[in-house]
Amino acid sequence: xxxxxxxxxxxxxxxxxxxxxxxxxxxxxxxxxxxxxxxxxxxxxxxxxxxxxxxxxxxxxxxxxxxxxxxxxxxxxxxxxxxxxxxxxxxxxxxxxxxxxxxxxxxxxxxxxxxxxxxxxxxxxxxxxxxxxxxxxxxxxxxxxxxxxxxxxxxxxxxxxxxxxxxxxxxxxxxxxxxxxxxxxxxxxxxxxxxxxxxxxxxxxxxxxxxxxxxxxxxxxxxxxxxxxxxxxxxxxxxxxxxxxxxxxxxxxxxxxxxxxxxxxxxxxxxxxxxxxxxxxxxxxxxxxxxxxxxxxxxxxxxxxxxxxxxxxxxxxxxxxxxxxxxxxxxxxxxxxxxxxxxxxxxxxxxxxxxxxxxxxxxxxxxxxxxxxxxxxxxxxxxxxxxxx
Amino acid sequence: xxxxxxxxxxxxxxxxxxxxxxxxxxxxxxxxxxxxxxxxxxxxxxxxxxxxxxxxxxxxxxxxxxxxxxxxxxxxxxxxxxxxxxxxxxxxxxxxxxxxxxxxxxxxxxxxxxxxxxxxxxxxxxxxxxxxxxxxxxxxxxxxxxxxxxxxxxxxxxxxxxxxxxxxxxxxxxxxxxxxxxxxxxxxxxxxxxxxxxxxxxxxxxxxxxxxxxxxxxxxxxxxxxxxxxxxxxxxxxxxxxxxxxxxxxxxxxxxxxxxxxxxxxxxxxxxxxxxxxxxxxxxxxxxxxxxxxxxxxxxxx
Numbered sequence: 267x268x269x270x271x272x273x274x275x276x277x278x279x280x281x282x283x284x285x286x287x288x289x290x291x292x293x294x295x296x297x298x299x300x301x302x303x304x305x306x307x308x309x310x311x312x313x314x315x316x317x318x319x320x321x322x323x324x325x326x327x328x329x330x331x332x333x334x335x336x337x338x339x340x341x342x343x344x345x346x347x348x349x350x351x352x353x354x355x356x357x358x359x360x361x362x363x364x365x366x367x368x369x370x371x372x373x374x375x376x377x378x379x380x381x382x383x384x385x386x387x388x389x390x391x392x393x394x395x396x397x398x399x400x401x402x403x404x405x406x407x408x409x410x411x412x413x414x415x416x417x418x419x420x421x422x423x424x425x426x427x428x429x430x431x432x433x434x435x436x437x438x439x440x441x442x443x444x445x446x447x448x449x450x451x452x453x454x455x456x457x458x459x460x461x462x463x464x465x466x467x468x469x470x471x472x473x474x475x476x477x478x479x480x481x482x483x484x485x486x487x488x489x490x491x492x493x494x495x496x497x498x499x500x501x502x503x504x505x506x507x508x509x510x511x512x513x514x515x516x517x518x519x520x521x522x523x524x525x526x527x528x529x530x531x532x533x534x535x536x537x538x539x540x541x542x543x544x545x546x547x548x549x550x551x552x553x554x555x556x557x558x559x560x561x562x563x564x565x566x567x568x569x570x571x572x573x574x575x576x577x578x579x580x581x582x583x584x585x586x587x588x589x590x591x592x593x594x595x596x597x598x599x600x601x602x603x604x605x606x607x608x609x610x611x612x613x614x615x616x617x618x619x620x621x622x623x624x625x626x627x628x629x630x631x632x633x634x635x636x637x638x639x640x641x642x643x644x645x646x647x648x649x650x651x652x653x654x655x
Numbered sequence: 656x657x658x659x660x661x662x663x664x665x666x667x668x669x670x671x672x673x674x675x676x677x678x679x680x681x682x683x684x685x686x687x688x689x690x691x692x693x694x695x696x697x698x699x700x701x702x703x704x705x706x707x708x709x710x711x712x713x714x715x716x717x718x719x720x721x722x723x724x725x726x727x728x729x730x731x732x733x734x735x736x737x738x739x740x741x742x743x744x745x746x747x748x749x750x751x752x753x754x755x756x757x758x759x760x761x762x763x764x765x766x767x768x769x770x771x772x773x774x775x776x777x778x779x780x781x782x783x784x785x786x787x788x789x790x791x792x793x794x795x796x797x798x799x800x801x802x803x804x805x806x807x808x809x810x811x812x813x814x815x816x817x818x819x820x821x822x823x824x825x826x827x828x829x830x831x832x833x834x835x836x837x838x839x840x841x842x843x844x845x846x847x848x849x850x851x852x853x854x855x856x857x858x859x860x861x862x863x864x865x866x867x868x869x870x871x872x873x874x875x876x877x878x879x880x881x882x883x884x885x886x887x888x889x890x891x892x893x894x895x896x897x898x899x900x901x902x903x904x905x906x907x908x909x910x911x912x913x914x915x916x917x918x919x920x921x922x923x924x925x926x927x928x929x930x931x932x933x934x935x936x937x938x939x940x941x942x943x944x945x946x947x948x949x950x951x952x953x954x955x956x957x
Binding site for chain 2: 296297321323327328329331332335336337339340341343344354
């Protein structure tokens with residue numbers, strides 16, 4: 267560009283070279299400095315005279331020198347220039363001077379290297395920023411692997427919990443079977459005793475014992491069902507309508523009546539249609555509902571037990587008088603191991619209503635409860651031909 | 656219902672062990688997958704092997720720490736008329752298969768030597784010439800000891816059997832200096848790896864072209880570069896030298912801070928059938944700074 271002699275802004279190129287806002291170095295083919303500018307001399311803290319004939323690589327840190335030999339110099343030879351390379355100089359007073367540099371070779375027409383020009387820019391802040399990024403990345407990777415190991419720890423804990431739970435339920439199932447056998451002997455024994463000539467007192471005691479055996483048998487059934495349900499086999503239903511339901515319900519009511527003298531159970535059966543169901547299970551459900559009414563109801567008032575069919579639906583209900591169920595208890599009534607406040611001697615496992623509701627569900631039916639100061643009533647409804655399972 | 660009685664600390668310990676077992680199992684699995692992949696990718700693809708030239712004998716060129724097979728671009732073509740020339744990239748460098756990189760395998764130079772032997776077997780080399788620069792000089796020495804049939808001549812450019820001083824042995828670096836160097840690889844992340852990317856080999860007027868070439872030239876994964884530097888600068892192969900049976904040429908530069916003249920002399924003294932040629936070239940890369948001298952010395956030897 268031609269210079270305008272009239273312009274007051276004519277650039278002083280010699281002064282620009284010396285005081286440019288970047289460092290200039292010119293290297294001979296052997297890598298020695300033959301020219302440098304004042305800016306670079308100031309930054310590195312070595313006079314321009316002392317820089318003369320010094321090897322460029324001798325101004326670098328040890329790792330900078332290795333970098334120069336293994337990266338800088340080969341690349342410069344291969345492509346004739348370098349841009350944005352990073353390395354550190356060592357200043358006259360021994361400090362590190364991090365820089366970015368561009369370099370370009372000048373070759374003659376035969377391709378022989380004449381000299382190399384290097385431009386230097388300080389890069390302390392950029393280097394700090396890069397270091398920061400690397401640190402953050404390392405920290406992020408550390409946090410990631412920590413999170414992974416924590417997750418695995420949690421999963422390992424979870425799988426152990428599951429294993430313990432499984433073991434516990436198997437234990438319950440096995441225990442249930444072992445309890446049944448002696449119980450069956452007791453029931454058989456008490457039945458045989460009742461056929462003997464007994465004093466009225468002995469007869470009353472044996473009858474009470476039979477009631478206790480029945481109650482215990484029901485509890486064991488519930489425990490087994492609960493364990494089975496959790497073990498994944500669920501409630502296996504044998505559905506058919508080959509036999510009538512009434513006799514089953516009557517028998518249960520009579521047995522419970524017998525086992526708990528002083529309680530009266532009023533029955534009202536009106537089953538006019540065939541019911542497609544598992545009668546043993548329905549019996550178990552009714553037994554649980556009656557057992558619940560006996561435990562929690564007012565013993566001086568009768569339990570009202572009714573069953574009937576109407577417009578394609580079987581409805582069974584059990585109602586007792588007494589203190590109504592508290593609202594907050596209503597919500598958890600059908601959950602396993604829920605027990606209302608009763609005398610310790612009467613406490614069950616809290617599985618009766620849970621099992622009853624599961625049986626209702628398995629039949630495609632429902633079990634609902636209403637409770638007021640007048641009565642507490644459990645109502646079971648199911649279609650005469652269940653659609654599920 | 657309470658669970659089995661077990662002190663909480665013991666339980667925690669059990670879980671911790673389980674977690675460790677799981678994680679080590681996973682890493683074994685992933686290693687297994689990597690190895691599998693490695694065997695599927697052919698050796699020639701894995702090491703980006705490039706064949707050229709024609710001749711009865713083969714000449715293998717191996718690059719050192721820092722760049723890739725482009726290091727030989729001014730030397731190798733001079734041998735294409737009389738030799739089949741074979742160039743390759745070490746795994747982790749240039750166009751090699753980065754997926755084949757395995758920190759355990761490449762924790763010693765032997766891992767790299769095994770790759771070299773695999774290349775030799777794949778190409779059915781016998782009595783070939785090996786030309787290795789910098790750290791690859793020792794990789795070639797190790798390979799020739801493990802399988803002496805592949806190479807009958809070794810040409811070692813700027814070799815060093817050990818960079819760290821040891822008693823009377825002068826490698827050129829103190830342990831502290833090498834530690835500082837390895838530390839600085841982490842400290843100047845961009846300096847050693849990513850900063851080498853801009854427009855290398857490219858035409859400044861056509862940056863897109865430069866970009867394309869950049870990706871296959873002197874590219875180093877920063878983490879692999881760090882490990883390669885550690886393996887290189889902490890290696891000690893002095894005991895291997897006297898067992899070399901191949902005839903050997905050592906090319907020594909002046910003012911080479913990485914492999915100084917006394918180190919080249921040490922190599923000559925310890926390799927039985929060796930000779931040393933002192934080049935006028937300075938620095939560590941005569942293959943780039945003085946290719947003519949290097950070519951002449953190799954031609955005179957082979």
